[in-house]
Amino acid sequence: MNDSTDSAAQLKNFEDRIAAGEKIEPKDWMPERYRQQLVRMISQHAHSEIVGMLPEGNWITRAPTLRRKMGLLAKVQDEAGHGLYLYCAAETLGVDRRELIEALLETWSKSDFIEKTIWEKLISVLY
């Protein structure tokens, strides 16, 4: 459904609910563009959490002590968890996690920013 097929009554009800301070849940009716924007924002946040693991991950083997390695591992694990929670949130809005991850991989595969070995690690975490 796109905005042209969203009925005026549904849109008014949606806007009235927001004006009344009600929460809109993922399964509730919402304008399609609104849903798409939520998916876009949530998936971008998820991607940034996953990509955020990379700098810390690079330092795990270089950390001088086991205690410091454990700290870095915990940080990387935290970021992975944040990303996965956000992918789950996006899925509640009706998208498939694999589609979001493939969009991330497609975008970043065109970049020279991430070297191949890191890229392979990222793919192994996501799948």
Ligand SMILES: [Fe+2]
């Ligand atoms: Fe995070």
